[in-house]
Amino acid sequence: MKKSYIIGIVLAVVVVVVAVVLTGRYLQRRTPLLIQGTVECTTYKASSKVPGRIESMKVREGERVTKGQLLYTLSTPELNAKLLQAEALRSAAEALDKQAVTGARKQQKEAALNLWKKAQAGLELAEKTYERVKNLYDAGVVPAQKLDEARANYEAMKATELAARAQSDLVDDGASKEDKEAAAAKVRQAQGAVDEV
Known part of the structure; x- marks a missing residue:
């Protein structure tokens, strides 16, 4: 009986110690301090990814705002420029791309063909002249200088x-595959610049 009495006392002591520890932790836990009131602010600090000047305010003092609500609009003349x-760069690149795909104009093709016919x-x-001078040289009428x-x-x-x-063949064939690819790449690059702005 003494043994069960000792076990009971030890068990009671353990329960009391655990209860004291848990109560102490509960009392030490802090609750957040809530204060109600009004805050007055004289300076607003707002920033954006784009530099500019505030053109118009969309909210008034004391007005409740929500996340994502438009607060002000910016004037950005530098960004517009x-x-x-x-x-303009994109338009120029598109024109070069169109020119590379379309090829030479009709007048350019005719001019190249006419230059070839002239040549x-x-x-x-020159061939007939050479043959005549060669025949005259062979007959001993003209010197070697004229033949040369x-x-x-x-x-x-x-x-x-x-x-x-x-x-003439180059003008007929138009731009090479590489030129066409380069022109298309310039269009994509210019579009990227527009998208970035």
Whole structure:
């Protein structure tokens, strides 16, 4: 019986100690202090991602506001100017892209073709002149100097005709794939500048 009596006393002491500890913690816990009243403020500090001047206030003093409510509007002439610049850049890039996709104008194609025809006629004349001078040289009528000049002119006209044909082909083919891709990339870059502003 003494043993159960001792266990009962020990158990009672443990319960009392736990109760004292829990009561102490409960009493030490602080509750928030709530105060009601009015706050008067003479200075408003507002900021935005964009620099500018306040154009109009949308709320009055003492008015209750909610999160996300429009409080004021900004005047941003510098930002408006940047937007105009970015839009002009986009328009120029779109025009270059359209030009790359469309290719050369009809007049440019005709001009390149006419230059090629002119070079062909010049080549034909240079070839005939070279043949005539060569025949005269072979007959001993003209000196070697004249033959060399006629040959040089003929070779120069060959190169001129090849260059004119290449230019005509280039105008007919239009912009290369890389040029078209570069023009399209410039449009995307300009659109990014507009979106950023």
